[in-house]
Amino acid sequence: MRKALLAAAALLVAFAPSARAQAPAVPRQGIVCTNGTTFDLTATPGYIETPDGNSVLMWSYALAGGEFQSPGPVLCVNEGDSVTVHLHNDLTEPVSIVFPGQTGVGGSGSSGLLAKEAPAGGDATYTFTASQPGTYVYESGTDPEKQVEMGLYGALIVRPAGHPDYAYDAATRFDPQREYLVLLSDIDPDLHHAVETGAPYHFDQLRNRYFAINGRQFPDTLQDNGVSWLPAQPYGSLIRVKPYNATGNPLPALIRMANVGTVNHPFHPHGNHIKEVAQDGRPLRTPGGGDASSEHFAETIGSGQTQDYLFSWTDQDSWNPGSNPFPASVASPDYRNLTFKDGNTWSSGSAYLGSKGTLPVGTVSQNICGEWYFPWHSHALNEFTNYDAGFGGMATLLRVDPPGGCTAVAGTASILAGTLNSGTATALAAADTAYYKVNSTVSGTRTADWYGGFTGVPRGSTGLAVTYTGRNSIAALPTTLWIWKWSTSTWVQMGAATGVGTSDVTSTRTPPSPQSDYIGTGANAGKVRVRVLTTGTTTNFVTQGNLLKLTYDAP
Amino acid sequence: MKRRDLLKAGALAGGLLIGGRALQGSAEAAANPEARIGLAGTDGHITLPGRGPLYIFGFATVPLAASVGDLVANYKGKAQHVAPILDVKQDNDVYITLTNLGLVGRPDLVDAHTIHWHGFRTPSALFDGVPEASIGVPIERQFTYFFRPHNPGTYMYHCHFEDVEHVQMGMTSIVFVRPAQDGGSALDPLHRTTTYAYNDGDGSTAYDRHFAILLNEIEEREHDADEQIQEFIFTDYDPQYFTLNGRVYPQTILPNNDPSLPYQPVSSLIQANPGDRVLLRLANLGYLQHAMQLPGIPMKVVGEDATPHSFPYVTNTLYIGPGEARDVLFTAPPFNPSAPVTTDARGSYNTYLFKNRDFRRLSNRGSPGLGGMATEVRVYQGSPLPAQTSVGETYA
Known part of the structure; x- marks a missing residue:
């Protein structure tokens, strides 16, 4: 039966008019927009899962022909669009949609108090012009103390005309790769159980037990969008940034926050302040039109409100182990005298961004290459729980990735042609006075051909780049860099040859797409191989590798 | 060291x-x-x-x-x-x-x-x-x-x-x-004065006295469960006590290091001379939002979350959510002999109440009479108080 449903869904999508909303390829992290001007939604029941193993009946809006999802799809439109939302009702009581913050909402359907309603099994349609950019919610306007509690809500994003990288205006320009939705909700499972079993529904006995961001409770909030094991909760909320840099990374992330729950939530970002630039779809302005944005380390968002924040993470002191280290007395604590909670940590074990320290034996690390993790959570700490268990609920993590991405140095060196002169792979870790030296072949066209092996590169990494610094014992020899393509077991050349003489020359190369071909799987999981080929002379020579480094953006 | x-x-x-x-x-x-x-x-x-x-x-x-x-x-x-x-x-x-x-x-x-x-x-x-x-x-x-x-x-x-x-x-x-x-x-x-709340550049956050006051709540069932090796379900949170610096009124007006409260040494009593500019450093580490008032004295909010306000505002009711901080300036009004006057070792003073507007939080475990999240601002006749030497200093 399920297969048939899926087939039907596929047909529906295939034959949907092209003007209708289309869900684009889903990014692993960040906001998942359903773009369009016409949306077909179905009010439908389904179940969400909570990290403590519970399963809760929810009602939600799903894309017609799509799977049940909580919360409803993020509807993304442009300023000035004429928006049409069709609602089909698969629930057993009338439902509707209201669009707080939109004016002049028209529509058709059966009559209701606040909006036209779709009767059980029936339909309604809403139309409005998205006249003001901003972050909004949509929710049921019918019996809201039951239907909104049950989950009939979602986010509506109106982008400024012609400027999808602005929240509102030029002052709210953000990095489109770093746009995040933080939709806060709360759930009383007893009320949901009452609906499920047909028991009396007493909203005055509300006692929230679950607190969600984008429909998931921590730590499920950290999982990617659309993971298979949370089929009804497609939206993650891991926040990722790289340190602010005026030239390399000048634009902030945009955090679109909305509270569809019954109570106010005080949201606390660790790491750096967040800058509130708008509330309820209006930029914060003085009466004279000046900037009235404000910085916060905690800010309460009221029930039904939306707030937009710009966020950049900065280390004001630029601490680094080379030129500006932490005081020696604090930089390298003895971890044998400390504890990593439950033996499982996001800590890198280092005081420095982009470095990894040595964790005690038996401690499992979730850290990839020295990135930071900071919790962002409700500071009503009773909401920072899953029913009764702490470190759950209304929380996610901020992940600050190292500025250059992850860096790996060659851990092994192997010779394909020629012989070892001196040195080991450890000489390739830094551009210094230590070299890994390979004698060329000694007949015909002389060749020195070797490769460095990298390990621990996570599957799904992107932005691979190789940096090689080296020299030769004789003047200018053409040197090429290659990368091992695991799928075909062949070397792939990266770029043209570089002339390398008797002083160090640095080359940076990026392999052709798709980069996933170069990261080993199975028994070779996480392995990358980079080859250095020097040839083109009939004189014996020695190739001298100084640095062989791989940088990448971890998934 | x-x-x-x-x-x-x-x-x-x-x-x-x-x-x-x-x-x-x-x-x-x-x-x-x-x-x-x-x-x-x-x-x-x-x-x-x-x-x-x-x-x-x-x-x-x-x-x-x-x-x-x-x-x-x-x-x-x-x-x-x-x-x-x-x-x-x-x-x-x-x-x-x-x-x-x-x-x-x-x-x-x-x-x-x-x-x-x-x-x-x-x-x-x-x-x-x-x-x-x-x-x-x-x-x-x-x-x-x-x-x-x-x-x-x-x-x-x-x-x-x-x-x-x-x-x-x-x-x-x-x-x-x-x-x-x-x-x-x-x-x-x-x-x-040589003390300011922020690097304001213009002295607008200068203060003569400052007081750091932490708002909090106590859910005694949680504390008792912890002591009795029981589990408390935190989503049942429904506190009975509402504290300032770990004390409830009238404990809040006892001096610092009062011997009756050996493990709650921090007073919230605010004593000032008329005309003193008083900075309240307020923070909330309870799990509820609080609405704080100081009837009779307008409060000027000059900072929030360790950030100076570009546009300070004056309020009579200050909302402060969990995890949030506010910096509030007020000027102690002139001594008013026709208002109620009390006398202590420092002389005569008028009393103002810095308190929660939600009167459910002005009770200790529901018992009658003023309690909970309240303290007194005492403004003396003349200027009997010496310059403040540490935050929250009290004068017996």
Whole structure:
């Protein structure tokens, strides 16, 4: 039966008019927009899962022909669009949609108090012009103390005309790769159980037990969008940034926050302040039109409100182990005298961004290459729980990735042609006075051909780049860099040859797409191989590798 | 640790205030003068009206030079609530050494402790105090947290280990950062103080007296369950006591280090001369939003979350949510002989009440009469009070 449903869904999508909303390829992290001007939604029941193993009946809006999802799809439109939302009702009581913050909402359907309603099994349609950019919610306007509690809500994003990288205006320009939705909700499972079993529904006995961001409770909030094991909760909320840099990374992330729950939530970002630039779809302005944005380390968002924040993470002191280290007395604590909670940590074990320290034996690390993790959570700490268990609920993590991405140095060196002169792979870790030296072949066209092996590169990494610094014992020899393509077991050349003489020359190369071909799987999981080929002379020579480094953006 | 700091710590054995101010303006001050602070995490009991001693977790100020063994012998089971209020200066290097002394009342628990400097712009997750993304300090071990604060204002610190429990149990306090602008009176329009809330550039945040007050709640069922080795379901949270600096009215108006409250040494009594500009450093580490009023005296909000307000505003009701901070200035009004007058050793004064507007939170466990989240502002006749020498100073 399920297969048939899926087939039907596929047909529906295939034959949907092209003007209708289309869900684009889903990014692993960040906001998942359903773009369009016409949306077909179905009010439908389904179940969400909570990290403590519970399963809760929810009602939600799903894309017609799509799977049940909580919360409803993020509807993304442009300023000035004429928006049409069709609602089909698969629930057993009338439902509707209201669009707080939109004016002049028209529509058709059966009559209701606040909006036209779709009767059980029936339909309604809403139309409005998205006249003001901003972050909004949509929710049921019918019996809201039951239907909104049950989950009939979602986010509506109106982008400024012609400027999808602005929240509102030029002052709210953000990095489109770093746009995040933080939709806060709360759930009383007893009320949901009452609906499920047909028991009396007493909203005055509300006692929230679950607190969600984008429909998931921590730590499920950290999982990617659309993971298979949370089929009804497609939206993650891991926040990722790289340190602010005026030239390399000048634009902030945009955090679109909305509270569809019954109570106010005080949201606390660790790491750096967040800058509130708008509330309820209006930029914060003085009466004279000046900037009235404000910085916060905690800010309460009221029930039904939306707030937009710009966020950049900065280390004001630029601490680094080379030129500006932490005081020696604090930089390298003895971890044998400390504890990593439950033996499982996001800590890198280092005081420095982009470095990894040595964790005690038996401690499992979730850290990839020295990135930071900071919790962002409700500071009503009773909401920072899953029913009764702490470190759950209304929380996610901020992940600050190292500025250059992850860096790996060659851990092994192997010779394909020629012989070892001196040195080991450890000489390739830094551009210094230590070299890994390979004698060329000694007949015909002389060749020195070797490769460095990298390990621990996570599957799904992107932005691979190789940096090689080296020299030769004789003047200018053409040197090429290659990368091992695991799928075909062949070397792939990266770029043209570089002339390398008797002083160090640095080359940076990026392999052709798709980069996933170069990261080993199975028994070779996480392995990358980079080859250095020097040839083109009939004189014996020695190739001298100084640095062989791989940088990448971890998934 | 410099000898001057040691002497200062010794002089404040009650643990009300510690920090780096001793170095301010001193000849020893280098580019980044140091403040070294010793804190211990342990358990204890506090006193609240209408019930027996309440079990808490908390911090205590401890000497840095002592061995862990000596600290356990002398301080285990002697936590205070609120924890010591920390007073540091912008750009100074702050070292906070935390020792976990273990729990007298729950020897079965092996909880670690941490210090999270709440609101600090954290350059390294190692010092953020989140045990899942950094380290925890196990029993009878030590760790030194390092901070170099660049942004003046009012912050908090608390344990982040199983924080829904450890925060409610009492491991909470205020840390504030004095601005680099402090030290000269040229900016003060009245040319009488050298202290400012922020680097305002124009003296608009100059103050004569300042008071750091932590708003909180106590859910006694949680504390009792902890003491009796039971589990409390935190989503049942529904507190019975509403505190300022770990005390409820009328405890709040007892002086600092009052002998009747040995483990609640921090007063919230605000004593001022007429015309004094008073800075309230307010922070909330409860789990509820509070609406604070000071009837009869307008409150000017000059900062929020350790950020100066571009547009300060005046209010009669100040909302402050969990985890949030506000910096509020008010000017003590003239002494009014026709208003109710009370007299103490310092002379006659008018009383104003700094209190929660939600009167359900002005009761101690529901008993009749004023209680809970309230304290008094006393404005004296004449100017009998000397200049303030430390935050929240009280005058018997």
